[in-house]
Amino acid sequence: MSRLRLVISGVAALAVLGPLGWMWQDSLLPSAYSVMGEHARHGGRSVTTLVADPLRKADVEVTLTAREARFRLASGRQVDGYTLNGSSPGPPIEARQGQLVQVKLVNASVPGGVTLHWHGVDVPNAADGVAGVTQDAVAVGKEYVYRFVARQAGTFWYHSHQVSHEQVAGGLLGALVVHPAGRAPDVDVVALTHLYRGTRTLNGAESDTRVAAPPGARARVRVINTDNGATSVWVTGAPARLVAIDGTDVHGPAPFERAAVLVTAGARADLEVTMPADGSPVRVQVGGPLSVVLGSGAPPPSARPAATVDPLTYGTAVPLKLGPPDRSFRYVIGRRPGFIDGVPGLYWTVNGHLFPDMPMFMVAEGDVVRMTIVNDSGEVHPMHLHGHHAVVLSRNGVAATGSPWWVDSLNVGTGESYDLEFVADNPGIWVDHCHDLPHAGEGLMAHLMYEGVTTPFLIGGSANNSSE
Template sequence: LDEWMSKPEEGESSMVGMDHSNMGSEEDSDKETDSEDSSMSGMDHGNMVSDSNHSRNGMGVMGHDMSAYDIFSINGKSGDSIEPLIVKEGEKVRIRLVNVGYMSHKIHLHGHDFNVTAIDGQELNEPKEIKDQVISIAPGERYDIEFTADNPGEWFIECHGDMEGTSGMKTKIQYENSSNSADKPNQSEELPEFTFVNYGASEKGEFSLGQKFDVEYKMDLNTAMEGSDMAYTINGKTFPETDNINVKEGDLVKVTLANNSMMDDHPMHLHGHFFQVLSKNGKPVEGSPILKDTINLKPGDEYVVAFKADNPGNWLFHCHDLHHATAGMVNMVKYDGFKPSFSPDPNANNKPE
C-alpha cells in the first residue's frame, strides 16, 4: 500500500524521487495503459531532500500537504492495472497488507468472514472471525488476514475514505470459473474499525503492567514551530537533541507513548526489537498478547509497551510518517558499552547519525 504525487508535466515517463519502493519490472514499465489512473509513469513519491519547497530537514509546507498524494497503489499499480487475486473455491487464502507509504489506509474485504492472524509479522493467539470491519494500517504496519474462499464470484478488497486517490486502491478477489457477482465498491461507507486490544484468546505474555522494570521512559509526542517551519518533537526536543533510551543488555524496558499533537497521527517504530503492547488509554490489553514493532497513536492516545533489551546496538525509535521523522521525531535506544564493528567512510557523501 503506497501513495504517489502525479507530476504536472505531461508525457514524462521517468519516476522521480521514488527510491524506497519497487514499481515492478522493466517489462511492465514499457507497456501502455488504457486509463489515466492505471499508469504509475511520471509519478513522484515525494522527495525528502531539501529544496525550494522543503526547508527544515526537508520539511516545508509541501511536506505537510498530504492531499498532494493523489494516487494510491497496491504493489506499485493503481486502478484498473492492479491484477485480481485468483482463488479456487475451498482454498484457504492469506493476504499480507503492508503499508510502505506516508498515511494510514482502511482496508475492507468484501463478501467473506476473515481472521487477523498476525500483526507486524507476529502471530496472534486464537484469532476469531470478523466481517465487514476495516483494518486501519498505519505507515510501517503489517497485517495478515486469512479467509476461506467459500463465496464464489468476484469480490472487492478496497481502501475506504474520501481522498482523491482512494478509489485507485482496490482490486478483486476473483474465483476461477465464477465471475457472477453483484458486489460494488463502497469506499465512502462508514464501517467498524478493527481493534487488537480485545481480539483473540487471552494468554500470559512475557510482560505485565504491574511488574518491575529496569528502565522506564515516557515519550511526549508533539509539535512546535521553529521559525516558519513545523517541528515534530519528543519531550519537547528534536533529533539529534532528543534524549536516548539508555539500556544495558538484559534490561526490561517500559515505554509510555503519549500523542499530545492536535491533529497528527504518529506511527512509532522501534528498530531491532518487538515490544508487547500492555495498555491503551489506561486500559489493559485483554485478548491475545500483542507483539509489534510499530504502534500508531492518534491524537490523545497513550500506549504502554515493554521489551527486553536483548539485541545490542544503537537502534532508532522514530515516527514512521517519514515527514515527521525528518522534522525531528526520532530518538535512539542505545546499549551501554556497544561499539560498532565498522567505521564510516570519511569520503562518503552523507553524514552518519
C-alpha cells in the first residue's frame, strides 16, 4: 500500500511538474533573435534603406551627447540618472514644418548603449531608434545620425528606446516642437512633465513655469507627458481650447471651462487660452502640484474639475476619406501566469500569447488598416504605434462624432475597446506597444510589418539590444 501511495504521488508530481517544466523550457529565449520570427527571410528592402533623402542638406542640425551622471534639478536636488548635453530633460529641439532635422547622438558613458526614438513623428524607419529592430544600440564611444523631414507641425518628444523603462525614467528624453509655417501664437510654451526617482518636475524643475503674457495675448501651452501613467491638465482664470492632440490639430475646438484634459503616457495635448483683458493671470495645472502660470501674479491652485473633455465628441466633424479597410486586426490585451525567458510571473498577453510569441500584423504599402484594441487585462494601457497616426472610429461601440481624433498614444482603460484606422504609408517594421514602459518590458509589445521589408538587427546579440 505504501509503495502504491509513492507511485501515485510520483505520478501526480509529474502531472504537475511536467507541464511546468515544458513551459519553462519553451519560454527560454536564445541569446540573439529577430523580431521577424517566422517571417524572417532573405531579400526585400532592409530597414537600413528606409531613410530621408541622403543628398538633401539638413536645415536643423543638433548633437546630443548622452551620459550616465549624477545631475542637479533646478531646485538643487541631486538625481542619479542620465543626461543629454549635460542636462535632463535634454535640450528642446525646434524646427519648422518641412525642414530636414539631423541629430547626431554620441554615447559618452551610458554603459548599456542608447538610442533615440522620435515619439509621435512619422520618421523613416531607419530613424525610428528602436534597438534590435531599426538599429543597434549605440555603444560607449560610438555615434549614430538620425535624419528626418518634419512633415507634420505639432508637439512631440524624443527618448531612448534601449532598456527604455530604465533610461527614460532616468532622464534620457527631451521636447521636440515643429512649428507651422503660418501665424504663431503670441506666447508658446512647453510643459514637459517627468517624474525623477519619485520627484515630480515640470520642464526639469520642481516649481511652476512662469511666462509673461500680456492682456489679450493668445497663449499655447504644449503639455508633454513623459511618464508611465496618465496625467490631467486643467485651466483656471480663463476658458481654454484643446487645439491639438498628439501633434494633430483639432477641428473646431470650442472653449471650455471647469473641465480637465486627460493626457495619457507618451501623449501630448496643446491647450490655447486668450489672456483676460483686465490683465488677470491664468494657471494651467499639469497633474495638480505644478503649473504653467501665464501673466503676472497667480490665481491659487484649484482641485481637478469633475468633468473631462472627451475627444470622441469634442470639436466638429470632418468627413474621413480613408475608404474601406484592406486589412483588419484585433489586439486583445490580457494577463495570465506563465514564464518569459524562464522567469515565472503574471505577464501581459496579446491575443492570448505571451512574449515573444506575439502577433505580427502584416500589411502592404497603401493598405487601409483597421485595428481593434480590446483591454481585458485589469489595468490601463497607453498604447503607442510607431511611424503612424491612427484615427479613432469608436470606443466601446460608440462612434466618434467630434473632430477626427488622430492619435499615436491612446489611453485604453480596462474593459474598453477601440476601433482605429490608419493608412499604411510608411514602410518598415514598427513597434506597437504599451507606453507604460515597465509593461512593455513585461512583454506588452507587438509589431507592424510591411511585406517585403526585412531587418538585419537582432534582440540581444553582441550589441545587447533591448528595446524595452
